[in-house]
Amino acid sequence: MHSIQDVKNDQSLLLSVQHLHIENERKEVLVNNLNFDLHVGETVAIVGESGSGKSISGLALLGLLPENLTVTGQALYDEQNLLSLNQNAQLAIRGKKIAMIFQEPMTALNPLHKVERIIGETLLLDGMSKEKVRKRVYDLLCDVGMDEPEDKLNRYPHELSGGQRQRVLIASVLAQKPEIIIADEPTTALDVTLQSQVLNLLQLLILNHKMAMILVSHDLNLVRKYANQVIVMNQGQVEEKGTVRNIFQNPKASYTQYLLDHDFGEANALPHKRNLVLSLHRVGV
Ligand SMILES: Nc1ncnc2c1ncn2[C@@H]1O[C@H](COP(=O)(O)OP(=O)(O)OP(=O)(O)O)[C@@H](O)[C@H]1O
Ligand SMILES: [Mg+2]
Incomplete structure (x- = not known):
């Protein structure tokens, strides 16, 4: 358990989430006691099936949950608790210091x-x-690996491919120089090659710009490839958390094993669909 002073003293500790708890108006627990630390250069993945509380955990950090949901706990960032900020303080952080994709x-x-x-x-x-601004936007488009950036400056979103749009979105997030990116299923809408390209890009940016990422995903192959720490959630409960290596090689919770057995992800898609029935263990996890 870290104090604000700990977070201040440890230069590499960007965010410390402690006892994050979210309930709805019927007192049903949607997230129970979520704890994690996020360090510079690190990616923490939150995985779990639909409805397990992944997105609302990310949204809570930015004060983006509707009022019918009650949030308690601490999320220490820059000597403040993100969960008890007033609206002005939230606006100073949202998008600028902590951004969502x-x-x-x-x-x-x-x-x-x-x-x-x-x-x-x-x-x-x-x-x-x-x-x-034009020069900066051009540089950002180069940073996110956009082809023919000059030409893209004058295009509307509908005149771009899905991957190009995702790059524009990432560039617009980076324009603010955030320290933390919360990426909620950032590549689900993209094909397999683009998924890897976008995640590679995000990983590179995080390492080069001293940022960190919370990656929300149900794609365990992506998580295995890009995250350092993994939190496994199931119906609001944290089933297990640990390093990527521990979670994938030596899962403790039966739910984690269940996910490993049932989710093949697409990050390392194999040439023939029928080959996807190979278990994760056999593709090298
Ligand atoms: N605005 C809301 N008001 C009330 N309940 C909500 C609200 N948003 C989400 N929930 C509930 O919180 C729980 C967790 O939702 P959440 O969106 O975090 O799931 P998730 O893990 O991101 O799922 P998915 O993989 O489908 O995106 C669900 O039971 C959902 O119904
Ligand atoms: Mg979600």
Whole structure:
């Protein structure tokens, strides 16, 4: 259990979530006693089946849950408890220090704006000149590995492929230079090759920019490849947590074993679909 002072003293500790608890208005527990630390350069994955409480855990950190849900516990970040911030303090952190990447970029991108404006809007609002913003947006598009970035500046989201849209979304998140990215199923809408490209990119950015990531995913192959720590959730309860190696090689909870037996993910998709019946163990987990 860390105090605010601990988080202040440990330069590498970005976020410490302690006893995160979420209930609905009927007092049903949706997340029970979630605890984890997030260090610079690290990816913590939250896995579990649909409805297990993965997304609401991420949303709670940003104060994005509706009022009918009650959140208690601590999420220590930058000498504050994210779970008890007032709205202004939340706005200073949301998107700027801690940003979220959602599954479907089309719904997250304004369809009426061109890429340059989508990525550069917050920079313009911060008072950066138009020329500087254009240069910065161009650099961000290069950072996220966009082909022909110059040409993409003037495109609308619908004129881009799914992978390109996801890159625009990531660039717009990076424009704010956040320290923590919460990526909620960031690649589910993408094909297998693009999934790996986007996750590789995020991992590289995290290491290069001293950031950290909370990766919400049901794809265990992706998690195995990109996370350091794994939290396994089941109906709001934490079944198990540990390093990727421990969770995959030596799962303690029967639920984790169940997930390993039933989820093949697609990150390492095999050429023929029928081969997917190979168990995770046989693909090298
Ligand atoms: N706004 C809300 N109001 C009431 N209950 C909610 C709300 N959002 C989520 N829940 C409930 O909280 C539980 C966890 O939901 P959550 O969205 O975190 O699941 P998840 O693990 O992200 O699932 P999925 O993999 O399907 O995205 C579910 O029982 C869900 O019905
Ligand atoms: Mg979810």
